[in-house]
Amino acid sequence: MSAVDVSSEPEVVQKVGYNRRDLILYAAGIGCDELRFVYELDKNFSAFPTYPLVLAFRGTSQDVIDFNANQKSRPPPIPNVQNFDPSKGVHGDQSFELLKPIPLESQDFTMKSKLTGIWDGGKGAIVEDTSVLYDSKGEPIAKMVSSGFYIGYGGFGGAKRPKNPLDIPAPITPPEKSVTHKTNANQALLYRLSGDFNPLHADAEVARRIGFKDPILHGLCTYGNSARAILSAWVDNDVNRFVSIRGRFSSPVYPGETLRTDMWKVKEDGDKFLVAFQTRVVERNVVVINGGVAVLRKAGAKL
Known part of the structure; x- marks a missing residue:
């Protein structure tokens, strides 16, 4: 079977x-x-570049959202599947590209999302979704490509997911730069207020039922923390020099653990350069984001 x-x-x-x-x-x-x-x-107040990643969860609501009811109201991400169980899905990888500066003032924003790929991952199906955030003038602000791995829905004879040309394994040499951040015990409880109210990140009973010993930190929280490390280490927190970031989620993080982002400058491309990165939990020496790549602008480069 083809794609x-x-x-x-x-x-x-x-x-x-x-x-x-x-x-x-x-x-x-x-x-x-x-x-x-x-x-x-x-005087330099700015939106953190990866903020748009949370907007699809919250829409326009300023209140908490019933995550489970919201998930059930959406069409299954895998077409023509009966009795689809969304709890069997885990976040596989995420890419994010900033197309223009994020406005600081409220306006009418629109998110347009589309299913852009389904591949056979053997034990599960890999489902890719692409979303673009537009401002009130209809100009694109950010592009987000997310994949989920849905356990038990693979093995249907479909095509394997093609390799992304930006996939760069972390070099085996010592990192050029490393940034360490210790998360707080209540990090997930704070992060969820941005819109992702999945009980997995707050309710111990739910977490244990799924197979975790305690509530875990949102993968996109770890992802944002990695972007924070990259911004501070390479471009002095200048959001205008941020272009894109991508990475694969390889293991969960528990609130209170310490994250270390190791980074290597691997390529220059015109007025931009690429940084490979890998994020791990220090206490357990476990890689939690792998295959990470960020694209940044060189000093003085224009948007």
Whole structure:
């Protein structure tokens, strides 16, 4: 069987919104203490670049959301599957590209999402979704490509997922730069206020039923923390030099653990350069984000 044809799958259009408080709450949720991300009166106040990743969860709501009911109301990510169980899905990988600066002021934003790939991963199906955030003028702000691995839905004879040209394994040499951040015991409880209210990250009973010893940190929280390490280490927190980031989630993180992001400059490309990175939990020496690559602008390069 060849690749699953998803060309006829409908595009989902969603109104989304935020304000400055939401930008600050997200930055605090991924661990930021840099004033430019958490203090609205700082002269360099900026939205943290990966903020749009949470918008699909929250839409325009300023209240908590019933995560399970919301998931059940959405069409299954795998077409033509009966009795689909969303709890069998785990976040596989995530890419994020910033196309223009994130506005600080509230306006009418639109998120357009579409199923863009389904591949046979053997023990599970790999499902890819692509979303683009647009401002009130219809100009794209950010592009996000997310894949989920749905256990038990593979083995249907489909094509394997093609290799991404940006896949760069972490070099075996010592990292050029490393940044360590210790997460707080309540990190997941803070991060979830940005819109991802999955009980897995707050309720011990739910976490243990799924197979974890305790509630785990959101993968996108770890992802944002890695972006924070990269920004501080390579571009002095200048958001205008951030282009994109991608990585694979390889193991869970428990709130309170210490994250270390190891980084290597691996390539220059015109006015940009590529940084390979790998994030691990220090206490358990376990890699939690693998195959990471960030693209940054050189100093003086224009948007």
